[in-house]
Amino acid sequence: MLIDTHAHLDYPDFENNLEEVIMAAHSAGVERIITIGTCLESSRRAVALAERFDGVYAVVGLHPTYVNEESEGWLEGIRALASHPKVAAIGETGMDYHRLPSEALASSAGISALQAETADDTQAAIMDGAYQAAQAEAFAAQLDLAVEFGLNVVIHQRDAWNDTVDILKAYTGRLRGVFHCFGNTPDQAREILALGHLVSFTGIVTFKNAALVRDVVAAIPMNAFMVETDCPYLAPEPQRGKRCEPAHTRLVAEKIAALRGATLQEIADATTRTAEAFFRL
Incomplete structure (x- = not known):
């Protein structure tokens, strides 16, 4: 038995055949799915799913790249969802500097970067700082909410x-986090x-x-660790380029088993225990 600990079942990619997608997951041995909210409306849809x-649980929160798009009152909306019996965690929340406002401005101007010490560069730096500060504020607010619930x-x-x-260090001992879609160093x-x-x-x-990630997989x-798909994104080989689905959790687990010299059952048992404890399933 496997658990897909990070899916986006509320996305339009699944609206036409969600029941079939969940049945396919069950056939692949993926019996439970955690569907993740990315904004207030997405979180409401996650709870509805x-x-x-029966085998679907929700995580509710605001994705860091949406901090400038969400309406006022989003936090109270997430708070109202957090007490639902099938809400398993808060998120996904955190920090994302991959595409800052300065990069978007440069791209719209058809250049790779704004010229240093110009009015445009100064304005972009202010925008970047405000965006990063808004992400930090939203992240801390959701960490506080997690502690509260x-x-x-x-x-x-x-x-x-x-x-x-x-x-996150300020919350050590008060909550646990999972760094989803981990792609960093050992x-x-x-x-x-x-x-x-x-x-x-x-x-x-x-x-x-992905040699770096495989190094982490082999040593951790x-x-x-847990397993996930982040579907509809990041379909594993040999499905890469297609819509990712919760059933593909099995392919992820099989690869991890091969990298660690373990059996699929050993990976399934260990990651299921970890997920059950983390999400209190």
Whole structure:
């Protein structure tokens, strides 16, 4: 039995055949799915799906890249959902500096970067700082919410490692986080494991250019990671390029088993125990 610990079942990619997708997951041995909210409306849809399907659970929160798009009052909306019996965690929340406003401005101007010490560059720096500050505020607010409700946190981190970990350190001992879609170094994995947190692996482990992730997979303690798809994204080989589905959790687990010299059953048993404890299933 496997658990897909990070899916986006509320996305339009699944609206035409969601029941078939869930049946296919069950046929592949994926009996439970955690569907992740990315904004207030997405979180409401996640809860509705958890109510509709027995083996589906919801995570509710605001994705860091949506902080400038969400309406006021989003936090109270998430708070109202957090007490639902099928809400398993808060998230996905965190920090993402992959595409800052300055990069978008440069792209719209048809250049790779704004010229330094110009008015445009100064304005872009102000915008970048405001965006990063808004992400940090939303992240901390959701960490506070998780503590309030006794829930753990699903963390999105991209190109913002130090700031993400620095904010999270203040909550050490009060909650646990899982760094989903982990793609960082073995040293960074050890850093967050030392703080009591977990990582989760996607279909990236099957990609030819993912040697760094495979190094982490091979070395990490068996009780320190979970498996996920992040569907509809990141379909593993040999399905790469197609819509990813929860059934593909099995392909992720099979690759991890091969990398660790373990059996699929051993990976399934260990990751299921870890997920059940983390999400309190």
